[in-house]
Amino acid sequence: MNTANTVNSKIVDVVLMIIIGLISLLCLLPMVHLLAVSFSSNGAIMAGKVSLLPIGFNFTAYKSVFMHSAMVKSLFFSIFLVALYTLVAMGMTIIAAYPLTKQKLRGRNFFLLFIVLTMFFSGGLIPDYLLMRELYLLDTIWVLVLPGAISAFYLIILKTFFSSIPLELEESARMDGASHFRILWSIILPLSLPSVATLSLFYAVGRWNGFQDALIYINSQELYPIQLKLYALVISGQANDMSIMEAQNAGAPVPQSLKAASIMFGTVPILLVYPFIQRYFISGVMIGAVKG
Amino acid sequence: MIHWDCFTLSTNLRQGGKLLQQTRNMKGQSIERKSGINFRSIRSDWQLYFLIFLPIVYFLTFKYVPMLGVVVAFKDYNVFKGIWESEWIGFEAFREIFQMNAFKSALKNTFVLNLLDLAIGFPVPIILALMLNELRVKWFKRSAQTLLYLPHFISWVVIGGLAIQLLATNAGSVNVFLNSLGIESIPFLSENGHWVMTYIGTGIWREAGWGTILYLAALTGINKDLYEAADVDGATRLRKMWHITLPGIKPTIVILLILNVGHMASIGFERPFLLGNPAVRDVSEVLSTYVYTVGIQSARYTIATAIGLFQAIVGLIFLLSADLISRKVNDQGIW
Numbered sequence: 001m002n003t004a005n006t007v008n009s010k011i012v013d014v015v016l017m018i019i020i021g022l023i024s025l026l027c028l029l030p031m032v033h034l035l036a037v038s039f040s041s042n043g044a045i046m047a048g049k050v051s052l053l054p055i056g057f058n059f060t061a062y063k064s065v066f067m068h069s070a071m072v073k074s075l076f077f078s079i080f081l082v083a084l085y086t087l088v089a090m091g092m093t094i095i096a097a098y099p100l101t102k103q104k105l106r107g108r109n110f111f112l113l114f115i116v117l118t119m120f121f122s123g124g125l126i127p128d129y130l131l132m133r134e135l136y137l138l139d140t141i142w143v144l145v146l147p148g149a150i151s152a153f154y155l156i157i158l159k160t161f162f163s164s165i166p167l168e169l170e171e172s173a174r175m176d177g178a179s180h181f182r183i184l185w186s187i188i189l190p191l192s193l194p195s196v197a198t199l200s201l202f203y204a205v206g207r208w209n210g211f212q213d214a215l216i217y218i219n220s221q222e223l224y225p226i227q228l229k230l231y232a233l234v235i236s237g238q239a240n241d242m243s244i245m246e247a248q249n250a251g252a253p254v255p256q257s258l259k260a261a262s263i264m265f266g267t268v269p270i271l272l273v274y275p276f277i278q279r280y281f282i283s284g285v286m287i288g289a290v291k292g
Numbered sequence: 293m294i295h296w297d298c299f300t301l302s303t304n305l306r307q308g309g310k311l312l313q314q315t316r317n318m319k320g321q322s323i324e325r326k327s328g329i330n331f332r333s334i335r336s337d338w339q340l341y342f343l344i345f346l347p348i349v350y351f352l353t354f355k356y357v358p359m360l361g362v363v364v365a366f367k368d369y370n371v372f373k374g375i376w377e378s379e380w381i382g383f384e385a386f387r388e389i390f391q392m393n394a395f396k397s398a399l400k401n402t403f404v405l406n407l408l409d410l411a412i413g414f415p416v417p418i419i420l421a422l423m424l425n426e427l428r429v430k431w432f433k434r435s436a437q438t439l440l441y442l443p444h445f446i447s448w449v450v451i452g453g454l455a456i457q458l459l460a461t462n463a464g465s466v467n468v469f470l471n472s473l474g475i476e477s478i479p480f481l482s483e484n485g486h487w488v489m490t491y492i493g494t495g496i497w498r499e500a501g502w503g504t505i506l507y508l509a510a511l512t513g514i515n516k517d518l519y520e521a522a523d524v525d526g527a528t529r530l531r532k533m534w535h536i537t538l539p540g541i542k543p544t545i546v547i548l549l550i551l552n553v554g555h556m557a558s559i560g561f562e563r564p565f566l567l568g569n570p571a572v573r574d575v576s577e578v579l580s581t582y583v584y585t586v587g588i589q590s591a592r593y594t595i596a597t598a599i600g601l602f603q604a605i606v607g608l609i610f611l612l613s614a615d616l617i618s619r620k621v622n623d624q625g626i627w
Contacts (some may be wrong), residue, residue, distance in 0.1 A: 211448065
């Protein structure tokens with residue numbers, strides 16, 4: 001009876017591993033396929049021969065994407081935008097989180113309520129849009145930076161991290177006459193560097209993947225973040241993707257590999273930072289769920 | 293602007309709720325603390341206000357001002373006159389939207405897609421989490437989790453592009469493959485019924501793995517003694533799963549289910565917008581995309597704001613009812 005159970009259990013283990021393994025692979029396969037397509041030759045793609053490995057390996061698609069100056073510009077613009085946004089957002093989140101951990105801050109409860117309420121209520125798309133217009137932010141880089149400068153959710157996560165730092169450290173600094181600015185800069189920040197780094201990555205990934213605000217607020221081609229550019233190129237199809245075709249010479253890849261290569265451009269940076277975030281994000285989500 | 297998907301939103305809300313509760317608890321504490329004030333710290337308190345000044349300005353400008361902006365729904369908004377000078381029209385805009393068939397269709401689609409998401413998509417992370425929990429080989433479990441969480445970080449634009457590359461009727465890789473087997477193409481993206489399934493499927497693909505995190509967290513809280521006791525009684529793995537594991541995560545399931553129902557009226561913009569195309573507009577146009585079509589593309593600000601406000605109010609009613617149900621079922625609200 002007991003041995004039968006053990007054997008059965010072993011079989012269940014193996015079956016489970018196979019099922020979970022297949023499901024996990026399913027998460028990766030579309031990207032692998034796309035990668036293969038982006039490196040494959042025209043003929044192979046048209047014939048439907050490309051599955052998970054490139055056939056007729058070549059770099060033509062990537063060369064075309066790099067030749068297409070608008071795509072490269074959009075890539076560099078996105079990198080600059082993400083850096084600027086992350087800097088602004090993290091700075092704002094830090095200076096908001098620190099005072100909120102202080103019991104002495106008069107009106108602290110009011111401030112907290114004031115911030116939490118914004119998680120439940122918002123004006124909606126059109127009032128947001130009209131505000132951006134009134135502020136003359138439309139079609140500027142700032143419209144992609146300022147409206148999302150603080151995420152109330154991340155602010156609360158950071159506040160929780162700050163609160164977990166032992167008060168004694170701060171009090172001894174206070175005894176030595178350190179100001180709040182000094183305490184924040186020299187004690188709190190160095191001690192919460194891992195969490196600050198994690199939240200920065202979250203902000204950065206959010207900005208890199210962000211699409212809706214760019215679609216609504218941005219008109220000029222020079223201010224197209226990568227996602228909007230990809231949308232114009234791969235999905236809506238009506239935009240100026242003719243220019244990328246013109247950039248091609250004879251024997252250039254079919255749009256399939258070109259589109260695949262473009263999509264890889266939008267994804268690779270995420271795949272590069274993913275291993276770093278992955279270590280932290282579970283704890284990030286947990287704070288929302290378990291602590292408090 | 294960061295797009296909150298349903299899952300983050302739910303954690304979001306719970307977090308918000310916790311905070312409100314904390315706020316209530318803090319009131320008592322801050323009074324106790326007042327006795328220990330020292331004078332040097334009072335002098336440096338201005339720095340705290342200095343630090344929080346800019347964030348407060350931020351929330352006022354970018355969060356609260358737009359809330360006032362909903363008055364546009366009650367005005368005949370004129371670009372040249374601005375919000376305040378435009379004339380009041382009362383509930384005229386609301387009367388108008390209820391006569392628009394496109395609005396009714398968007399409203400219906402929103403509920404249909406959300407309901408299907410709930411019915412088909414909700415159980416998937418639970419099943420996945422239960423299976424992951426049964427895995428005994430640590431490295432395998434960890435690698436599987438790494439892969440399962442990955443799609444959550446891929447943008448909807450990229451997923452939309454992937455969908456076209458893989459599922460398009462003539463040149464999509466899946467259909468090319470099917471054709472090579474002599475099977476006819478499946479119109480994943482261009483026929484209403486198939487499109488809805490593609491919509492649900494991509495949602496599961498992106499969020500199911502990520503959705504396991506909360507369940508896996510709940511699973512770690514289950515008392516190990518229960519399993520040992522069950523072993524002594526000779527219970528099979530399936531029975532242990534049914535009688536110990538599942539009841540152990542039941543509270544989490546119930547809370548997330550209620551939260552999901554509470555969000556029935558709200559729907560993300562990017563998924564329907566990026567997967568949708570003119571061929572399936574009848575089922576893919578939802579409230580969020582309709583507000584964009586009417587408001588941004590046709591510049592009918594009053595109508596679009598009214599739709600947005602209507603959706604927000606319905607959403608609030610759903611959320612409050614969800615809270616009420618949660619209080620009945622769980623003896624505690626969702627926040």
